[in-house]
Amino acid sequence: MKVTVFGVGYVGLVSGTCLAELGNQVVCVDIDAARIERLLAAEIPFHEPGLSDMVRGNVAAGRLSFTSDAAAAVAHGDLLFIAVGTPPAEDGSADLSQVLAVAATIGGQMEDFKVVVNKSTVPVGTGDQVEGVVADALQQRQRADLGFAVVSNPEFLKEGAAIGDFMRPDRVVIGCDSTEVGQRARTLLSRLYAPFNRHHERTLYMDRRSAELTKYAANAMLATRISFMNEIANLADAVGADVDAVRRGIGSDERIGQSFLYAGTGYGGSCFPKDTQALVSTAKLHGLDMQVVQAVERVNQAQKSILLQRVVERFGDDLRGLTFGVWGLAFKPDTDDMREAPSRVVVRGLLERGARVLAHDPVAMANAREQLNADLQDHADLLTRLSLCFSPQDAVAGVDALVIVTEWKAYRSPDFEALAQAMRQQVIFDGRNLYDPAQMREAGFQYVGIGRRSGI
Template sequence: MKIAMVGAGYVGLVTGVCLADFGHDVVCVDNDRTKIEALRRGEIPIYEPGLAELVKANVAAGRLVFSDDLAAAARAAEVIFVAVGTPSRRGDGHADLRYVHAVARDIAASVEGFTVVVTKSTVPVGTGDEVAAIIAAANPEADVAVVSNPEFLREGAAIEDFKRPDRIVVGLEDERARAVMNEVYRPLYLNQAPLMFTGRRTAELIKYAANAFLAMKVTFINEIADLCERTGADAQQVARGIGLDKRIGPKFLHAGPGFGGSCFPKDTLALVKIGQDNESPMRLVETTIAINDQRKRAMSRRVVAACGGEVRGKTIGVLGLTFKPNTDDMRDAPSIDIIRGLLDRGAQVVAYDPQGMDAARSVIEGIAYAESAYAVAEGADALVLITEWNEFRSLDLDRLKAAMQVPVFVDLRNVYRPEEMARNGFHYVGIGRPAGSVRADQAEAAE
């Protein structure tokens, strides 16, 4: 099929490349000419494992091209995906739909013949109706079916998620679009991917409901972790104990510094606004947002406490900046609030991240950057592990300790075992563990 993907950001680029890899002819369109020229040179604007190789292979095969000419791409396409940004609108938190509406007007001026227009962007309930109305008003002769097809891609695992999805949700009001969308996703039938057809508004709400539920799950286990520290329980064992219940499941039950990223923060806030507009308040989601915002800042106080209650003039090393591993995305990353809290207390911060330091420089001021975990440890009064990149999971603890001024290790992802860290001479602080730390003398006594 001939497909136009409007928007060459994270969702649009991954989706377009994967569809081309299925054998479709895909044109990825973006109004950022600099980005398009870079993509034509094989330069990928985001870090996503495996993406660069797929782009190269499908460009070479002639199935994938990049363009800034939306009109030409729309005229030739049987299906047009809209994958532009819907950030939180400044001032009220609603999803900003300016880019979606602008693309709808551009599409209306260019489509020829029956065309399926698919909103891939995360949009509030009723946006598909607005897109259809905009196209009809701009071009009453346009023969289009507007479909909602929300994405469920995890950064760092997006290609795997696209090719082996838990489900594919397609919301439509025009039955002609059903056969078209079946054909778009036909290559996935070999994996028996469940293709779920719903009404358009239902599909739009499924996306928000899914992200809000996962955000609540993360926030729940974080609160349980705080209770574990107070009561002497172990949050990791509690999480495993409840996660083995098939009704609950083990995923998103890892205590940590709070959620961030491009989806959970803006989508939970947008769902709250949708609820308010429809006089159906989302009380649980509202509370989840408040708890998560408070938690990220509280993590800096945890570091201060581990350093004896004072960090002024001390050097704090930070391992990991991005909101999760295997991405360079710094949007709403917990590291931002944690580092700002430490800077406000007078600390000097040195950080290292395998992929996120370029992005971090534009959002965090007043810190230094190092080229490795061991360089971060040089002369540090404490290390804080914020993002659980694989290269941080098996650090040489002897080398780390030898480099540090004071062997304090604050592990906000529970990557290391308290007993192991104590045996190696660290004052170790984790999340959701009794008293928050285990010292060397306690480890020796346990042996």
């Protein structure tokens, strides 16, 4: 089938490439001409395991191409996917300007029937807005005779495991209405996604508004589990219990399940923080106060500072003369995404208290440098005490403590003897509970996890 994808970010590039891998003819278009240039030179603009080879293979096979020519891109696809950003506006609502700009482009350029498929995460009712913008543009061109359908097809992939998630989805949600064009769109999409339904039907058809809400509800539920476990962890610390034992104790209940029950330094990334805020904002517009989701976000904000709190409890508020190693800067492993990363709070907090910081991340160093420079642009003096290191070993040389923020595999089984020797003081603040507290104590470390005080 002929597919066009607007936006070559994490979602657009992965979706477009995977759809090409399934045999479709895919054109990816972006307004960021530099990004398109890089892709034409076979350079992937972000880290995503397995993506680079898949892009190259599909470009070589002639199924995948990149352009910044929006008119040509609209002409190509029968299915036009919107996968552009929906960042938070000042008030926490989703900024729809990129989505609506694509809708205007489509309405301004289309010459035959098109199915507009919205993959961006958008508030309930955005499908109606997109429909309105396309219809207005057609009206202005006096081409209201051209038919089109707008479908909601939210994306559930996780950065770091995006290809597997896209190719083996738990479900594909398709929201379309029952009009004639809506049903035509449904037929085309069911053909597109047929390869995922060979073993059993994974596609869930519903109305457009329910599809839009499903995406926010899913992210809010996952964020809720994280914040809930972080609250339990903080209580475990206070009462001398071990949150990891509690996690296993409740996760074995099949009504609860094992996933997303890990306590840590809070969630970050481009989705949970903005999507929970956008959900609250949508509810407000309808006179509803989403108290659970608001609390989830509040707990998360506080949790991002939990490591700093533990550092201050141990070393005091004045950290001048002390050096801290930081392992992990990306908001989670297997990505170089620094959006809302808890590491930004940790690094800044350490620097503000006068510490020197040696930081490492296996892949996010370039983005981290850019992001931390931007975060601290008005505090150049702080930046002079920050060093980004080439290896995890470099980041622990002579440090008074190691702070683990992201659970990269490379940090899971270090040589603890070498680590102890490299450090000036053998103190570890583990924001991801990577190690066993008892073993760490035996190895001579003072080890502070999240919710694991009983283990010390």
